[in-house]
Amino acid sequence: MLRFIFSRFLQTALVVFCLVSFTHVTIRMIPGNPFADEKAMQPHLRERVAEAFGLNESFGNQFVSWWSNVLTKGDFGLSTSLFGRSVNEILTSAFPVSLTLGLGAMFIALMVGIPSGVIASLRHNGWIDYGSMILAMVGICIPAFVLGPLFQLWIARNVSWLSSAGWERPADILLPALTLGLAVAAYVARLTRGGMLEVLSQDYIRTARAKGVPGHTIILRHALRPALLPVVTYLGPAFAAVITGSFVVETIFQIPGLGQHFVTAVTSKDYFLLPGLVLFYGCLMGIANLIVDIVLTILNPRLREA
Amino acid sequence: MSENEIEEPLEKGTSLWKDAWLRLRKNKMAMIGLWVVIFIFLTCFVFRWFLPQDPNAVALGNEFAPPSAQHWLGTDQLGRDMLTRILDGGQISLLVAIAATCLTVSIGIIYGGISGYVGGRADGVMMRIVDGLLAMPFLIVVILFRELIEVRVDLIGKFLTSEWGWDKDFVRRFSNIIPLLLAIAAFGWLTMSRIVRTQTAALKSGEFAEAARSLGLSHFRILFRHILPNMLGPVIIYATLTIPSFILYEATLSFIGLGVEPPNSSWGVLIKEGANYLESNVSMLIFPAVVFSVTLFAFNFLGDGLRDALDPKAAKD
Numbered sequence: 346m347l348r349f350i351f352s353r354f355l356q357t358a359l360v361v362f363c364l365v366s367f368t369h370v371t372i373r374m375i376p377g378n379p380f381a382d383e384k385a386m387q388p389h390l391r392e393r394v395a396e397a398f399g400l401n402e403s404f405g406n407q408f409v410s411w412w413s414n415v416l417t418k419g420d421f422g423l424s425t426s427l428f429g430r431s432v433n434e435i436l437t438s439a440f441p442v443s444l445t446l447g448l449g450a451m452f453i454a455l456m457v458g459i460p461s462g463v464i465a466s467l468r469h470n471g472w473i474d475y476g477s478m479i480l481a482m483v484g485i486c487i488p489a490f491v492l493g494p495l496f497q498l499w500i501a502r503n504v505s506w507l508s509s510a511g512w513e514r515p516a517d518i519l520l521p522a523l524t525l526g527l528a529v530a531a532y533v534a535r536l537t538r539g540g541m542l543e544v545l546s547q548d549y550i551r552t553a554r555a556k557g558v559p560g561h562t563i564i565l566r567h568a569l570r571p572a573l574l575p576v577v578t579y580l581g582p583a584f585a586a587v588i589t590g591s592f593v594v595e596t597i598f599q600i601p602g603l604g605q606h607f608v609t610a611v612t613s614k615d616y617f618l619l620p621g622l623v624l625f626y627g628c629l630m631g632i633a634n635l636i637v638d639i640v641l642t643i644l645n646p647r648l649r650e651a
Numbered sequence: 652m653s654e655n656e657i658e659e660p661l662e663k664g665t666s667l668w669k670d671a672w673l674r675l676r677k678n679k680m681a682m683i684g685l686w687v688v689i690f691i692f693l694t695c696f697v698f699r700w701f702l703p704q705d706p707n708a709v710a711l712g713n714e715f716a717p718p719s720a721q722h723w724l725g726t727d728q729l730g731r732d733m734l735t736r737i738l739d740g741g742q743i744s745l746l747v748a749i750a751a752t753c754l755t756v757s758i759g760i761i762y763g764g765i766s767g768y769v770g771g772r773a774d775g776v777m778m779r780i781v782d783g784l785l786a787m788p789f790l791i792v793v794i795l796f797r798e799l800i801e802v803r804v805d806l807i808g809k810f811l812t813s814e815w816g817w818d819k820d821f822v823r824r825f826s827n828i829i830p831l832l833l834a835i836a837a838f839g840w841l842t843m844s845r846i847v848r849t850q851t852a853a854l855k856s857g858e859f860a861e862a863a864r865s866l867g868l869s870h871f872r873i874l875f876r877h878i879l880p881n882m883l884g885p886v887i888i889y890a891t892l893t894i895p896s897f898i899l900y901e902a903t904l905s906f907i908g909l910g911v912e913p914p915n916s917s918w919g920v921l922i923k924e925g926a927n928y929l930e931s932n933v934s935m936l937i938f939p940a941v942v943f944s945v946t947l948f949a950f951n952f953l954g955d956g957l958r959d960a961l962d963p964k965a966a967k968d
Contacts, residue, residue, distance in 0.1 A: 360786045367792070371799045486947035488899055490906040490919075491940040494926040498933060589790040592907050597926070608907050611794055623795075626788055634786070 357631035368623045422617035432621040443602035447587045449522030454529035462537025484531030493524040493597035510599040521598045529583050540572035584633040674960040681956020687949035695741040704732035715932040743917040747832045748897040754836035759843025767851025768874045785841045797834035850882040884961040892954035895947045918943040
């Protein structure tokens with residue numbers, strides 16, 4: 346187990362390193378520089394700014410010093426588009442917001458997805474089954490950028506304690522999290538249903554029935570655990586979907602999270618904020634995938650022996 | 652098929668494709684999906700040219716007009732006709748998704764086919780690379796890669812207009828969408844290559860492949876003429892399910908402003924505009940959103956139906 350975790354950790358580190366290097370190279374290969382959009386800057390000022398950000402050094406030197414600062418001091422440098430703010434400061438202020446939103450979305454996804462998938466599988470080929478599966482398909486096909494504005498229009502306007510944008514009151518999390526979570530919930534429901542259908546037709550479930558184990562115990566204790574394996578496997582990609590979905594949802598609801606910073610960092614060619622964000626996202630996804638792998642081996646005894 | 656033809660076969664064999672078609676025809680949702688897909692294509696690419704309205708004609712004073720005989724779906728914030736805008740946007744959305752899917756299928760088949768056929772250490776290395784790329788967050792690398800190649804495509808575009816005298820607007824339309832579809836394709840082929848690799852690795856030890864080898868055929872011929880046709884089923888299924896996901900990616904990127912840009916429009920761009928004018932006119936959001944979602948719906952049901960029809964083993968009950 347420890348060896349497995351270690352090797353996965355090394356793989357993730359390699360992937361993240363390649364990803365961040367790719368980001369560095371990409372952002373430098375786009376012509377122009379992060380200050381090109383500023384009003385005509387005096388040449389001597391431009392020189393000073395370039396000096397301050399260390400842009401006069403060779404790209405290799407900048408690259409190495411960026412990495413050594415990150416690894417030794419945890420210092421991601423200064424944002425070139427948001428003058429004077431350090432990337433660390435941006436990350437630490439925006440991350441809790443995105444984390445709350447992401448956790449809320451995941452919570453909604455699981456709380457809506459798993460029960461509806463289970464119920465659909467218990468009424469296999471009944472109207473509840475068809476209804477919820479068509480609903481799940483609708484959830485997949487109506488993307489967040491349609492759902493979000495509609496929620497703003499139809500719900501936020503009519504419910505006094507919900508606002509259509511912003512991030513000030515605790516209730517503000519509800520609509521964005523719902524927007525972000527429902528598509529994931531749809532996938533979770535489909536996976537849960539599929540897993541349950543497969544498990545319910547197996548012999549040991551029949552044995553449990555024959556022994557006279559009560560119905561809800563069969564479902565909760567015998568069937569659900571193996572049936573949720575595909576759902577747990579999906580949680581890694583689901584996490585990625587929530588991160589990238591937040592680009593859209595944070596723009597719609599004007600939430601000061603990482604997603605908005607990512608979009609502006611790309612459009613304004615931020616030399617240091619963008620690699621910092623990508624490094625951060627890469628690590629988050631690596632950790633999420635690692636946790637998923639560990640949970641999978643705990644849930645599935647067959648994986649443990651191998 | 653190489654049955655030796657005896658004069659009158661007593662019983663006609665059915666091909667895999669005929670069986671699959673019969674199974675697909677029984678699947679109501681899949682057939683509805685198929686017809687909707689055909690309908691959307693016909694309206695966007697054929698019916699569109701019979702409409703007299705100009706989607707780019709700005710008519711100030713006629714903004715946010717409700718549906719009428721002249722503008723079937725009303726007009727937008729500049730008085731432009733919504734219906735033709737949606738159909739033109741659909742052309743871009745569908746073109747990007749389909750071109751990107753064709754690219755991913757080609758790359759995936761070549762890469763996965765070679766990896767599975769060669770096997771051994773090369774296979775291991777090639778699949779490690781795929782694993783590594785798959786671990787990267789898709790949308791983020793697509794955004795970065797698009798930024799990277801946009802400049803190059805722009806340079807080619809400038810060359811074409813200045814040196815070869817190509818039409819500027821024509822080139823500009825393409826220099827915007829080509830980076831986007833290349834970026835989507837550049838990271839979209841990974842799952843396809845995995846599917847093809849698994850199939851190739853399983854099929855290459857089959858008797859027909861051995862027979863082809865014993866005939867002394869070249870590896871190229873064995874791989875592309877004998878092994879690949881046997882995996883068309885999974886490839887078609889996956890390709891059909893790839894199209895809606897690419898439509899979705901394109902729209903997401905366009906929505907956050909990193910995808911299709913004017914003078915082009917796509918469903919994502921139209922939904923974005925609709926969301927901006929939510930308060931004054933909901934229909935500007937609703938119409939493109941409905942067309943968009945119905946298209947995704949149809950492609951997904953068609954893909955699911957194809958899976959059930961072409962891959963009876965995977966089909967549930």
